[in-house]
Amino acid sequence: MTSVQNHIALGNLVRIERKRQKLTQEQLAALAGVGVRFLRELEKGKDSCRIGLAFSVMQTLGLSVDVSGRGDEK
Known part of the structure; x- marks a missing residue:
């Protein structure tokens, strides 16, 4: 991961x-x-990218997101 x-x-x-x-x-x-x-802006790390579109790109690549908070066990 x-x-x-x-x-x-x-x-x-x-x-x-x-x-x-x-x-x-x-x-x-x-x-x-x-x-x-x-996509170019996303790959360059532009901080104003729209999260919904970023998730569409990640889903297309087969990437998933796991969110944890501070203090959560890994």
């Missing part, structure tokens, strides 16, 4: 997984139903 604690780490994770799956940004954007510009 990879820990993602900010928008930059999330963007890096998306980019790494996209490349691992041998998808171009254009291909992933089309599959996820988002614009290429949005």
Whole structure:
């Protein structure tokens, strides 16, 4: 499991997984139903990305999110 604690780490994770799956940004954007510009901004860690679209991209890549609070056991 990879820990993602900010928008930059999330963007890096998306980019790494996209490349691992041998998808171009254009291909992933089309599959996820988002614009290429949005995907580029997400991968660069732009902090104003829309979370709903980010979840669409992650779901398309088969990534899931596990949220834990401070003090939660890991």
